[in-house]
Amino acid sequence: MVTASAKRLVISGYYGFKNSGDEAVLKSILTALKQEANLAGITITPIVLSIDPEWTTSMYGVEAVHRMNMAEVRKAIRNSDGLISGGGSLLQDATGMKTIPYYLGILKIAQWMRKPTFIYAQGVGPVNKGLFRPFIASIFRKSSYISVRDTESAELLSSMGVPKERIEVVPDPVMGLPLKEGNVTVAWDGKDTLPTVGISVRFWNSSRTELKGLADGLTALGKMMPVHFRFLPFHFPGDDEASRYVMDQMQVDAGGSQVSITSEIVDPQAMLAEVNTCDALVGMRLHSLIYAASRYVPMLGISYDPKIDHFLARLGTVAVGTSEEVDPQIVASGLRNLLIEGEEWRNRNTARIDVLKQEARFPAARIVDYFKR
Secondary structure, three states: EEEEEEEEEEEEEEEOOOEEEEEEEHHHHHHHHHHHHHHHHOOEEEEEOOHHHHHHHHHOOOOOEEOOOOOOOOOHHHHEEEEEEEEOOOOOOOOOOOHHHHHHHHHHHHHHHHEEEEEEEOOOOOOHHHHHHHHHHHHHHOEEEEEEOOHHHHHHHHHOOOOOHHHEEOOOHHHOOOOOOOOOOOOOOOOOOOOEEEEEEEOOOOOOHHHHHHHHHHHHHHHOOOEEEEEEOOOOOHHHHHHHHHHHHHOOHHHHOOOEOOOOHHHHHHHHHHOOOOEEEEOOHHHHHHHHHHHOOEEEEEEOOOOHHHHHHOOOOOOOEEEEOOHHHHHHHHHHHHHHHHHHHHHHHHHHHHHHHHHHOOHHHHHHHHHHH
């Protein structure tokens, strides 16, 4: 029997695939829920829907069931007190036609069982197929709480018929992810004292024009000043291959610079620790930029998706390139300026970042408050 002070919540998202960004979302949600529940004097037991339940349980110490085993999913929801859907870009059809039906289906199962559903800091869209829109609106309207990670997602939901006043716009959950307590060891064991530039890339444009432009920009920076270029793959094997593609295009040996790449890092806080050692970062992956912001590391963003532009806008800046083209000189001069004027960047952005970190806890606080009633 579940007591009033102990609640079981199923969490649905893109978990167990060992994508560093999505795992960071899960870790951030688990951390925020635990913090808010402790403050409220209640206990929340998460049950995560994962493609690899054993790995998820081992990594986070939580219950997990296979996300594609519908019998187990239904059982977990039936025995729960509610379902959280999020965060991340779950409701979009840019990567395939099965994504939206899956996540809506999980929400609908919970609603059929009369369980409260909570939308946690989702990035909604693009939704190109009009047939999905009424289903999204219907299920969201029946949810007990709705939060999205940018105003564009809120406007899209509103255009579908979800009441605007019911939608809370919050930062991505990862803005609230803390470093692990105690001494943190990072993979780089070099003894140089060069300024470190973190680099997060992925394959997107089949012609690789943006990666070639970035490689030329990093080469140009290496000629201006000696730098340690630290590649940070967020998703294996794709990001590792993209990183090595850029590394092969670079020519920095003669300038005294160094180039290194992390081995596979899945633990979100281990990757956060890596980013924390950087003096500046240039990234395509959204969560590389969020990690940098949360650790007050000056960054440049390259946009392959509107979600990059939406996040950068919250910091009052814009992307320095797109998935079509990156100007090498803009990258080189931009990174050089960040390395030289890093403290000025932090002074300019600290207050804004602190607000985002505080607001990132809002969804967890709202969900905990729901169960305190």
